[in-house]
Each structure stands twice: as C-alpha cells, then as structure tokens.
Amino acid sequence: MRLYNTINRKKEEFIPLNEGLVNMYVCGPTTYNLIHIGNARPMIVFDAFRRYLLSINYKVNFIQNYTDVDDKIINKSKEEGIGPLELAAKYIGEYRKDAQSLRVQEATFHPKVSENIPQIVAFVAALIDKGLAYEVEGDVYFDVKNYKPYGKLSGKNIEDLKAGARVEIGEKKHSPLDFALWKAAKAGEISWDSPWGQGRPGWHIECSTMSMEYTNSPTLDIHGGGQDLIFPHHENEVAQSEGYTDKTFVNYWMHNGFITVNKEKMSKSLGNFFLVRDILEKFPGEVIRYFILSTHYRNPIDFNDQALVESEKSLSKLMNIYKLLQVKISEKQDGLKAGSEDLPGALAQIEMNIEKALQDDFNTALAISYFFDGGKLITKAVNSGEYTLASLEKAYFLYDKYLNQILGVLPYEELAGEENVNEENDLGLAIDILLKVRALARSEKNYQYGDLIRNELNNMGIEIVDTKEGSLWKRK
RNA sequence: GGCGACGUCGCCAAGUUGGCUAAGGCAAAGGUCUGCAAAACCUUUAUUCCCCGGUUCGAAUCCGGGCGUCGCCUCCA
Numbered sequence A: 001m002r003l004y005n006t007i008n009r010k011k012e013e014f015i016p017l018n019e020g021l022v023n024m025y026v027c028g029p030t031t032y033n034l035i036h037i038g039n040a041r042p043m044i045v046f047d048a049f050r051r052y053l054l055s056i057n058y059k060v061n062f063i064q065n066y067t068d069v070d071d072k073i074i075n076k077s078k079e080e081g082i083g084p085l086e087l088a089a090k091y092i093g094e095y096r097k098d099a100q101s102l103r104v105q106e107a108t109f110h111p112k113v114s115e116n117i118p119q120i121v122a123f124v125a126a127l128i129d130k131g132l133a134y135e136v137e138g139d140v141y142f143d144v145k146n147y148k149p150y151g152k153l154s155g156k157n158i159e160d161l162k163a164g165a166r167v168e169i170g171e172k173k174h175s176p177l178d179f180a181l182w183k184a185a186k187a188g189e190i191s192w193d194s195p196w197g198q199g200r201p202g203w204h205i206e207c208s209t210m211s212m213e214y215t216n217s218p219t220l221d222i223h224g225g226g227q228d229l230i231f232p233h234h235e236n237e238v239a240q241s242e243g244y245t246d247k248t249f250v251n252y253w254m255h256n257g258f259i260t261v262n263k264e265k266m267s268k269s270l271g272n273f274f275l276v277r278d279i280l281e282k283f284p285g286e287v288i289r290y291f292i293l294s295t296h297y298r299n300p301i302d303f304n305d306q307a308l309v310e311s312e313k314s315l316s317k318l319m320n321i322y323k324l325l326q327v328k329i330s331e332k333q334d335g336l337k338a339g340s341e342d343l344p345g346a347l348a349q350i351e352m353n354i355e356k357a358l359q360d361d362f363n364t365a366l367a368i369s370y371f372f373d374g375g376k377l378i379t380k381a382v383n384s385g386e387y388t389l390a391s392l393e394k395a396y397f398l399y400d401k402y403l404n405q406i407l408g409v410l411p412y413e414e415l416a417g418e419e420n421v422n423e424e425n426d427l428g429l430a431i432d433i434l435l436k437v438r439a440l441a442r443s444e445k446n447y448q449y450g451d452l453i454r455n456e457l458n459n460m461g462i463e464i465v466d467t468k469e470g471s472l473w474k475r476k
Numbered sequence B: 001g002g003c004g005a006c007g008u009c010g011c012c013a014a015g016u017u018g019g020c021u022a023a024g025g026c027a028a029a030g031g032u033c034u035g036c037a038a039a040a041c042c043u044u045u046a047u048u049c050c051c052c053g054g055u056u057c058g059a060a061u062c063c064g065g066g067c068g069u070c071g072c073c074u075c076c077a
Helices: A037-055 A071-080 A084-101 A117-129 A158-164 A205-215 A227-245 A276-282 A285-293 A305-330 A343-359 A364-384 A389-406 A418-422 A426-443 A447-459
Strands: A002-005 A010-013 A021-026 A059-064 A133-136 A139-142 A179-184 A199-201 A220-226 A250-256 A259-261 A462-467 A470-475
Touching: A002 A250, A021 A037, A021 A205, A037 A059, A037 A220, A037 A250, A037 A259, A037 A276, A037 A285, A037 A389, A059 A205, A071 A084, A084 A276, A117 A133, A117 A139, A117 A179, A117 A199, A117 A205, A117 A227, A139 A227, A179 A227, A205 A220, A205 A227, A220 A227, A227 A250, A276 A285, A276 A305, A285 A305, A285 A364, A305 A364, A305 A389, A343 A364, A343 A389, A364 A389, A426 A447, A426 A462, A426 A470, A447 A462
Parallel strands: A021 A059, A021 A220, A220 A250
Antiparallel strands: A002 A010, A133 A139, A139 A179, A179 A199, A462 A470
C-alpha cells in the first residue's frame, strides 16, 4: 500500500514497524461544543481507513484523544456555570452521539488529558533535563533554538517564522517560537501539582505523551489529522517527541483536506460552520459519509446542501443495487440463462480495481466509482437472466464488504422514507384514506380524480409512489 | 513576504512517478415500463484537460513562463 507522507511530500510504500500491527493516532476533539462537518471529515476518513487496514489483516491500535483540559473549555465552563471536567464530559457525550450517527467506531483507546497528567509532567521534566525546555514563573516552554530540526514537517525555517511571529505583550517565553508545555494556573482555575507549582498541560504535549503511553513505543506508524494541524501543532509534537526520545516520532503523516463553504475554509472562528447535529436532521449519517468519501481525502470539498442532495441520489443508486442483490439472492436460484453469464470475470476485475484504488493512498473516490460500473453489469445480468446464484452472492459480498463494512455508507434509511406509510397520526390516517379513494378511482379508470389527489398531495409536499403492490407515500 | 495545494464536460469528481478510444456521479436529451406520472432500468453527452512556449515517437500528466483560486505562517479538523 502506498500512502502520501506529509513530511516527505510524496507517496511512499507503507511498512509498519511491527509486521501485522499498525499503531495510529488521530487528533481528537477539544470538547467544549458540538462538532461541525469540518471536524467530521477526519473522523470519517480515518475511521474508514482503519477499517480498511483491518480488512487487509492488520491489527490496528487506534488512538484518539479527548482534549478535556484547555483554555476554551475553561472559558466555556465559566459561561455555563459548571466545572471544566463536567463540561468536557458533557461534550464528549455529545461527540460520541454524533460519531455514532456517522457510523464512526470507537477507537481502541480514547485517552483524556485529565487522566494522564503524571505522564505529561514526567515528559516535561525530562525535556527540561535534556536542556530542551525551561521554566519561567511556573510556566514551562519548549526551547526551539535548542532543537535544530524544527520546521522539518511543515517545511518552514526558523528565521522566516521569527520574522513573521507575533509577539504578545507580557510574554514570558524567551523566543516567540517557543511554545508552552506547562501553564501555571491562574487563581481558581483547574490545576494539578507539578515540580513548577500548580498548573496544567499545554496543548501539544498531550498527543506526544499519550501516543507513547498507549502504544508503548516512541514511534507511531501513522499520525493523522487535518491539514491545519501541520503547523504548529504537529510540528511541535515532532520537536518535543523527538527531542525527548531521539527516535522518529511518526513514520507516516496523513493529513486530510478542508471542507470549505463558498470556497472558504469552514472554521469556528469564521463562523461559517454547519453542525453535524443539524445536518443529521436533514440527511442520514451514511449520506454524510458518502459525501466525504467520494472525494479523495487530501482534496478540499466544498460543502452545500446541493452537494449532499447529489450524494444522497448517488448513494440511493448504490442502495438499489444492494437491495436488488438481496432480493435475487433470497430466491436461491440461478437465472434462466445462467450458462451464458460473464459475471465472474467482471466481478473479479472490479474487486482488483477496488483494491488497487484503496492501496494507492486510500483513493475511496475511485474505489466507489467501480460500484457504479458493477451495478450496471449486475442489473443487466439480472434483467437478462445471465447469472448464477453464486455470482450474485459474490457481488453482494463485495458490496457488503466495501460499502458497508469498510466505507460504512450502506445500507441506509431515508429519513423521510417509506416508514411513514404506517404513520400512526391524524395526517397519516387521513392520507391512507385518500390513497384508498384514489385506488378506487383508478380501478374504475377515473384517472381525473386519482390524479387530482396525487397532485394536491404533491403540492403539500407528499409524494405518491405507485407500485404493483399498491401506493406508498413519503414526504419530499 | 515565506511555505504549500489546486485549476479536467453545465455542476461534482478520478486520473497528474508520460503511452490502450480522458473513470464515475449529478443534471440534460432520447427510450423501456406505466392509464398518465414518479421511481427504476437502458442509451447518448469533453479530439480535449486555465493560457503560452518547450522536452518527447508520444503530455491532462515532465520543464519554463503567465493568469486565477485557496490554505498554513494566530485558536482551528
């Protein structure tokens, strides 16, 4: 498998440190509010990637942190009038709800900052001992000038960074590039004991500490996150980790592209974000997953309602094939012209193509496209009877393996779907009566009345779908 | 200013370590089915890949120049 490695800016053959095992770490949320669709991208991408690794027989030790100690959490907790850890626990719960709706599986470990303070303190103390960090009035900073390779991940050089750096008044650090490993607590803030007094960890240190803690190794196979984390977050992780261990911190850096709105980056600070919670009101989680996975993970995606509507249409096309396969397989027999089928060769080719796409820097967009090609072949074979039961089972195996188990986009239920047919409320009962009347009118070939009912309901946003078994309705 | 990404059909999008007729989806058009629709299914839809020049037997893919869009350099997925 080839992966694009941010640090070397090219695709490289993926070889994990230990054969058959992948240690991967993905930056998790700072839990102080509900997540937006931009946050959902890495969740979905790396969830699917992890499932793919599992499918090719790797054991995956997948670590995602919850940042539950942070300035933003402290500020928000004052607003909401509850303790910071309580607030974080609340939003961890909300995060997990969204993750579940998006079919994102639980990580192997979800370490919290608040539960790893002793390890962090030890890490920081070790950096001071090595001359890579210094203490000022209870704060501890990483000393960038003593760490020569600084900038190697993000491709920046120290001089340029210094030239462009902002210098805040009253800063205690020696150089604007130095970053906080430990922050002295202000009065009344949540804090822990340390050799430097009461305080709490800086932002970057948690990932370094916890990734080593939960892999038991100085080196991760894969570290993932959004592109905006490359600098300074991941750069700083590299500096402190490699400064501490003198070993490569991460072998493969994977960074996902942004979600934009009107071509502008979606971010909390710009205020142009859409909450996952709100989008889920209008679209199933699988549609959101499809939307994300139908573009290569490193490219930007522009978010808008139209794009999700299109995703839903595409996905429903795949769903039709999935359902068709289920129905035909349940008949438990070969097609009438089973002898002339050419499905087995075609399916084998498709499977090869899918694997090739996923092996090449996890190209889910390309992999998905083969299911549309496959769908055409399958419906054609089913319509002409040129199929064997075994071929349909093979096809179903492929659809289920890749679209359900790995990508997690099938099966899905339309939010306002056919389950409304039996809606037990006044409106549902009234519509059922209208449908009975319409069926009666149509049976007497009184299409004028039948169409009137259909048109009027349609104007109300109720769509009638006629099938051989009768008429169904759903909200549009 | 420094670093980086991108520009492919009306829209979305793969291909970009050079080479079979430039994937796939949406939309559109035609058709099958249907009382008519809808849905579903079938068919069609880029001699051309932002522009100009170069390398090559051969370039969307490599090189040079230009235009345009976006991101990081400050909390951020």
